[in-house]
Amino acid sequence: MRTAHDIPIVPDATPAAQSYDENCRRCGRLAAFLDTVRDAHPDYWCRPVPPFGAATAALVIVGLAPGMHGANASGRPFTGDHAGILLYQTLFDYGYASQPAVAGRHDGMQLTGVRITNAVKCLPPDNKPTPAEMRMCNAFLAADLKALPAGGAILALGRIAHDATLRALGMRATALTFAHGAQHCLDGGRLLIDSYHCSRYNTNTRRLTTPMFRAVFDAIADHLRRARAGGERA
Numbered sequence: 001m002r003t004a005h006d007i008p009i010v011p012d013a014t015p016a017a018q019s020y021d022e023n024c025r026r027c028g029r030l031a032a033f034l035d036t037v038r039d040a041h042p043d044y045w046c047r048p049v050p051p052f053g054a055a056t057a058a059l060v061i062v063g064l065a066p067g068m069h070g071a072n073a074s075g076r077p078f079t080g081d082h083a084g085i086l087l088y089q090t091l092f093d094y095g096y097a098s099q100p101a102v103a104g105r106h107d108g109m110q111l112t113g114v115r116i117t118n119a120v121k122c123l124p125p126d127n128k129p130t131p132a133e134m135r136m137c138n139a140f141l142a143a144d145l146k147a148l149p150a151g152g153a154i155l156a157l158g159r160i161a162h163d164a165t166l167r168a169l170g171m172r173a174t175a176l177t178f179a180h181g182a183q184h185c186l187d188g189g190r191l192l193i194d195s196y197h198c199s200r201y202n203t204n205t206r207r208l209t210t211p212m213f214r215a216v217f218d219a220i221a222d223h224l225r226r227a228r229a230g231g232e233r234a
């Protein structure tokens, strides 16, 4: 594991944290795109998708952005997206989720000890936000990460989520290198751990397999267990 307590923090690069805003339209391209998608699918959410799970959860999972017919339709991260199949099954297996699968925003799913969010809150065309949109939305991610308790963990799903997380924490983009399974120590005994995104492409091509994903969750469980034990001794 790379320890990085000496990683330079750039205080003036830390975005001012801003709480989720359902009516945000600061990214003109994304707001206009959502308007067209709403016309085609009036029953879809088609707004910024809020985080799911308690703000003080010890684990925050950061994805990329809502999928067209998944989170953008349901209004809940990874709900209806192919990527949510492996994610929610794994969360259920590790005791974070009350159900192994989702069936819409009002399916009664309860999360315990985990919060799921995205680096970009609005659906981007072709699933590709621009760098400017990533920067624009980063204040919301900063707010999502702000309440992470000491000893907590952040799971970044993919390189873009990793980079957005660093920015939201006020760190240089080059401070920590993304790699599947990489663990990066942060201030306050917090851990950033990387995984390949659990997307349809990655799981179909077996770039990410179920055992690989579970190994990441095993590492998270080990970290949280050690952090809890340390806190109890303190």
Ligand code: SF4
Pocket: 024, 025, 026, 027, 030, 031, 048, 120, 121, 122, 133, 136, 137, 138, 140
């Ligand atoms: S992507 Fe983020 S900053 Fe841009 S319009 Fe949506 S919520 Fe606002």
